[in-house]
Structures are given as structure tokens and as C-alpha cells.
Amino acid sequence: MIFTSDDLQRLDTRYRAAFANSLTGFKAANLVGSADADGNQNLAIMSSAVHLGSHPFLIGLVLRPSDARQHTLENILELRSYTLNHVHESFYQEAHQTAARYPRGVSEFVAVGLTAELVEGFPAPFIAEARIRLGLELREHHPLAINGTHLLIGEVVLVDVPDTNVAEDGSVDLGASGTVTISGLDCYHRVQQLGRLAYAKPDL
Numbered sequence: 001m002i003f004t005s006d007d008l009q010r011l012d013t014r015y016r017a018a019f020a021n022s023l024t025g026f027k028a029a030n031l032v033g034s035a036d037a038d039g040n041q042n043l044a045i046m047s048s049a050v051h052l053g054s055h056p057f058l059i060g061l062v063l064r065p066s067d068a069r070q071h072t073l074e075n076i077l078e079l080r081s082y083t084l085n086h087v088h089e090s091f092y093q094e095a096h097q098t099a100a101r102y103p104r105g106v107s108e109f110v111a112v113g114l115t116a117e118l119v120e121g122f123p124a125p126f127i128a129e130a131r132i133r134l135g136l137e138l139r140e141h142h143p144l145a146i147n148g149t150h151l152l153i154g155e156v157v158l159v160d161v162p163d164t165n166v167a168e169d170g171s172v173d174l175g176a177s178g179t180v181t182i183s184g185l186d187c188y189h190r191v192q193q194l195g196r197l198a199y200a201k202p203d204l
């Protein structure tokens, strides 16, 4: 199938969303934990986390336009702290359910049955059941003029990862950690490693 720009413009809205969301490839599966100033906790699945740099350790997150009134966006802008919790294969269904639009007073932790865990001095909640958990502080917020989405840039200030899954060179075995990956808007996959390769150089 070939789609021209005109064909893409004419696609049904839901079809286009499913189609476009499939075509960037497999994506990171994270649950974003946040809270407001009154301590109301929120959890939302997000597949847009992207590595922006290691030193400082920065992660970008793209959030929907604010007319959708996302609690996650409001909370992060308010407290400037949030968590990324890798979706583990044992709770991918609960993770997906956090995408439902619950009213502000309802915590998705309670609604889907995941456990909120607080770490001293960090206002945003982590997920007790998650194996890999990151705490971030908001460093930059860029509303994107092209479509009203928001790019949030956070610095990682806390990392919790199983000792046994970190190799001597620092790489983390996500497969062994049970982290899943997402394709499209609703498909979750377990990963199978093909192999690790040497650092690429022209003469190697």
C-alpha cells in the first residue's frame, strides 16, 4: 500500500491515529507517576519517552495538547517532579487501563490496582510493583507551536534498577527485567534479544 500526502489527509481520524502511531516503530512503555500540591496521585501510560542525553541524564516526554486537560501535564508543571516506571509484563493490562479518563479526584493507582510508593523527599509517586523506576525533575517545558503538544525535558535524579540486570559496562538488560515494549496505541510485546554488538567504528 502506498499513501500519498492527500491519502493521509483523507484518512478517518481513528484509522489515522492507529496508523501514524504504529509507524515510528516499537516504543518505550512507561507509566508516568505524578501528584498535585494536595497530594492527589496520578498515573498515566506514555510511550513517548526519548533519551536526550546522558550527561546530564535527560529524558524527553511528549504530552498531548493541553485542551485535553491532562492531569499528568498539570501535575508536572505544578510540582516539577515525576516518575517513569517501566511497564512490566505482569501488569501491562493495568498499565493500559490508566489511559482511561478518570476524574481528577480518582487515583489511577487505586482504579487499576497498582501500589503507590513514596520515597523520602520526592513528591511524585513510584509504582511498588515496577522493577525499573526513575525519578525526574522538570528542566524545560516547550509547548510545540506546530500541533499544541508539549515537550517536557526532565533530568533523572533517582534510579532504582535490579542489581542483577545491570551489566559491568552499565547497560541494563530490559528483557531480563520483564520490561515490555509498545507498538501502535494498544499492542504490548515481550522482547527477545538478537545479540549485542561491538561499538561501531569504520574499520571494525
Ligand SMILES: Cc1cc2nc3c(=O)[nH]c(=O)nc-3n(C[C@H](O)[C@H](O)[C@H](O)COP(=O)(O)O)c2cc1C
Binding pocket: 042, 043, 044, 045, 046, 047, 048, 049, 062, 063, 064, 069, 070, 071, 072, 073, 096, 098, 099, 100, 101, 102, 182, 184, 185, 186
Ligand atoms: C499505549 C499508550 C501510549 C500513550 N502515550 C502517550 C504519550 O506519550 N503522551 C500522552 O500525552 N498521552 C499518551 N497516552 C494517553 C494517556 O495515557 C491518556 O491521555 C491518559 O488519560 C492521561 O492521563 P491523565 O489525564 O491522568 O494525565 C498513551 C495512551 C496509550 C494507551
